[in-house]
Amino acid sequence: MPLRYAPAILLGRVARTLARWRKPGGGSAVPGLVVNTIAPGFLPRTLNGFPGGLVIVTGSAGKSTTTKMLVAALRAHGMSVFTNQSTANISQGLTSALLERVSLTGRIEGDIAVLEMDEGHGALISGSLNPRVVVLTNVMVDQIDRFHDSDMVAAMLAKIAARATGSVVLNADDLYLARLGDGVVSGVTVARYGVSDEVLAANPRGLGYSLTSPTRLDAADGMVLTGVSGLDATVLVDGRVHELRLPARGTHYAVDALTALAAARSALLESFDAAVAVAAISTIPPVFGRGEVVSVRGSTVEFVLVQNPASLQLNVDSLDPDTEQILVAVGSDVRDPSYLWPADTSGLGHVQIASGSKAYDIGLQLAYDGVIVDRIEPDLGRALDDFLALPEPAHGVKTIIFSADSMRRTRAHLGLETNEADPS
Amino acid sequence: MTVDHPADLTIVTLLPQLLDTNGDAANARVLAQRARWAGRSARIVPVQSVADLPETVDLVVIGSGTDTDLVAARDALRALAEPLRAWLAGGVPVLAVGTGWELLSAGLDLADGSTVDGLGLVSGRASALPARVTDDLVVDADGLRLLGFENHLRGYAGAAAPLGTVPYGTGNGDGTEGAVAGSFIGTHLHGPVLARNPQLADRMLRSACAARALSLAPSAQTDAVDGIAKAARNQVAVRLSLTSE
Numbered sequence: 001m002p003l004r005y006a007p008a009i010l011l012g013r014v015a016r017t018l019a020r021w022r023k024p025g026g027g028s029a030v031p032g033l034v035v036n037t038i039a040p041g042f043l044p045r046t047l048n049g050f051p052g053g054l055v056i057v058t059g060s061a062g063k064s065t066t067t068k069m070l071v072a073a074l075r076a077h078g079m080s081v082f083t084n085q086s087t088a089n090i091s092q093g094l095t096s097a098l099l100e101r102v103s104l105t106g107r108i109e110g111d112i113a114v115l116e117m118d119e120g121h122g123a124l125i126s127g128s129l130n131p132r133v134v135v136l137t138n139v140m141v142d143q144i145d146r147f148h149d150s151d152m153v154a155a156m157l158a159k160i161a162a163r164a165t166g167s168v169v170l171n172a173d174d175l176y177l178a179r180l181g182d183g184v185v186s187g188v189t190v191a192r193y194g195v196s197d198e199v200l201a202a203n204p205r206g207l208g209y210s211l212t213s214p215t216r217l218d219a220a221d222g223m224v225l226t227g228v229s230g231l232d233a234t235v236l237v238d239g240r241v242h243e244l245r246l247p248a249r250g251t252h253y254a255v256d257a258l259t260a261l262a263a264a265r266s267a268l269l270e271s272f273d274a275a276v277a278v279a280a281i282s283t284i285p286p287v288f289g290r291g292e293v294v295s296v297r298g299s300t301v302e303f304v305l306v307q308n309p310a311s312l313q314l315n316v317d318s319l320d321p322d323t324e325q326i327l328v329a330v331g332s333d334v335r336d337p338s339y340l341w342p343a344d345t346s347g348l349g350h351v352q353i354a355s356g357s358k359a360y361d362i363g364l365q366l367a368y369d370g371v372i373v374d375r376i377e378p379d380l381g382r383a384l385d386d387f388l389a390l391p392e393p394a395h396g397v398k399t400i401i402f403s404a405d406s407m408r409r410t411r412a413h414l415g416l417e418t419n420e421a422d423p424s
Numbered sequence: 425m426t427v428d429h430p431a432d433l434t435i436v437t438l439l440p441q442l443l444d445t446n447g448d449a450a451n452a453r454v455l456a457q458r459a460r461w462a463g464r465s466a467r468i469v470p471v472q473s474v475a476d477l478p479e480t481v482d483l484v485v486i487g488s489g490t491d492t493d494l495v496a497a498r499d500a501l502r503a504l505a506e507p508l509r510a511w512l513a514g515g516v517p518v519l520a521v522g523t524g525w526e527l528l529s530a531g532l533d534l535a536d537g538s539t540v541d542g543l544g545l546v547s548g549r550a551s552a553l554p555a556r557v558t559d560d561l562v563v564d565a566d567g568l569r570l571l572g573f574e575n576h577l578r579g580y581a582g583a584a585a586p587l588g589t590v591p592y593g594t595g596n597g598d599g600t601e602g603a604v605a606g607s608f609i610g611t612h613l614h615g616p617v618l619a620r621n622p623q624l625a626d627r628m629l630r631s632a633c634a635a636r637a638l639s640l641a642p643s644a645q646t647d648a649v650d651g652i653a654k655a656a657r658n659q660v661a662v663r664l665s666l667t668s669e
């Protein structure tokens with residue numbers, strides 16, 4: 001690439017330095033905004049320029065975990081990977097991340113790029129991108145999309161998938177995605193993955209997809225998740241059984257691992273080694289904000305992020321039954337308080353504190369589900385201070401279940417680093 | 425009471441798989457728990473088709489779905505038109521939220537100019553609003569203030585009688601909200617409406633119990649939970665600069 005972007009890159013770096021000087025650790029979207037404004041071609045040109053191509057991971061849920069697992073699998077195969085570390089799914093955040101690594105000629109060290117994209121932002125910027133592989137996780141109507149419907153989410157994913165030049169990797173258990181796979185143009189491979197009858201049967205409430213396919217994927221047609229038990233899972237790849245270690249309990253993590261495996265094969269083609277990929281995926285640490293274990297004020301605390309009713313249900317169902325200290329915080333991001341009611345929270349049994357700006361509403365739901373709630377404290381800071389000051393539990397660890405808004409406020413209150421690059 | 429003994433109250437929730445986008449099928453859970461706290465046994469029966477219908481039905485709730493499923497939900501409801509007609513004629517309390525209510529009307533006029541016929545079981549029809557409405561909704565209903573959240577594309581005209589008037593929000597789109605006809609209540613209120621507004625739940629429960637000569641006992645549990653609901657309503661009222669209760 002010529003030096004045409006050098007001025008923009010330099011300006012972006014100046015902006016980055018200024019942003020850090022003004023607010024240490026913050027302002028990471030600002031330099032991207034500067035560059036995208038003066039050189040709108042920079043982002044697509046750079047992303048399309050990796051020798052091994054671009055991989056886009058999108059869908060309603062599981063994007064972050066899947067992306068981290070896929071990156072680990074690719075690196076274990078000796079590839080140098082550029083990826084978006086933060087959860088900022090916006091082009092400014094991406095551009096800022098690219099600025100960290102780009103040379104003045106616009107080149108970035110790296111064999112391949114793996115990007116996590118929100119379906120909405122992805123559909124907006126994908127028109128200028130030529131991904132070799134597009135990975136689709138599922139269609140759930142999540143908090144961001146909840147004033148849309150499933151059809152709209154599926155249409156955004158179809159738009160991104162239509163940009164794939166090599167393969168579309170998709171979840172065969174998600175009926176919206178299975179249908180989308182039937183419409184992929186010839187010349188582009190469709191790589192399917194899915195769970196076995198046994199795995200589905202072990203999740204009587206389903207896997208949270210808007211629509212579940214009526215039949216399961218045949219092992220001859222793709223990779224199959226054949227078993228999940230605690231942190232252990234088994235997958236069937238080309239007739240061979242592999243054992244996986246998960247970063248946290250729950251079938252959704254096992255499906256994320258399966259997705260990453262299928263994506264790794266599509267990205268690596270003939271150099272894919274299932275055993276190498278499985279070993280790499282098995283070592284990834286617990287994912288940020290979902291089942292993340294942190295040490296704070298002398299206590300071990302587990303953070304569980306709830307993104308939609310399906311993830312609330314999965315997290316309630318997969319919580320260690322011995323857990324005796326729970327704080328539930330729901331914030332202003334849940335605008336309609338009935339939103340979380342499809343989930344049955346009775347499995348929580350006993351909650352020490354309900355908090356967040358929707359404390360009374362989540363408290364009401366817990367009460368109707370027969371959960372004992374000791375206290376409702378809308379002031380999240382006070383709730384956190386008092387919860388952490390409780391004597392250490394005899395069983396399990398202190399567990400905080402929160403919506404995205406309450407997660408941000410919790411991290412800020414406890415002085416934990418935040419990886420939010422979104423300026424909003 | 426033994427396991428074999430039938431419950432005092434049977435609460436039917438219609439099409440909970442298609443009509444629970446916003447969690448409003450949970451109105452059944454609210455009725456059942458309030459009945460239990462008041463000393464009555466209660467069971468919830470999800471009904472997808474005629475084959476699922478229990479022998480006795482004391483209360484019915486219908487939630488809201490997505491527009492993608494409008495025709496599928498209408499067809500499934502149409503297969504249940506006879507029992508629905510019998511419940512309404514027999515004074516069984518029926519609560520329908522959002523599209524669940526709209527589909528019982530004469531029909532729905534969509535924004536693209538097309539229409540979806542309803543079951544014609546309650547008077548009036550739903551018509552597209554200029555834009556989707558998503559906000560808090562406050563309703564003054566016979567001295568009761570009902571509070572919830574609205575998220576809908578259509579208003580409603582021609583109800584036998586509205587549930588109330590609208591000091592804040594959009595509701596039916598003409599200053600009124602909801603529909604009442606005999607034992608039927610239709611509304612755009614989410615919350616779920618019966619959890620946020622327990623007086624409305626108790627109105628339905630008292631009516632169902634009166635029909636079976638059952639009584640409801642006062643309960644400390646109910647009082648505690650209603651205190652939470654009141655705090656939730658007051659939080660919204662303060663935010664909207666309305667008077668607190």
Ligand SMILES: [Zn+2]
Pocket residue numbers: 059060118119120142144145
């Ligand atoms: Zn989304």
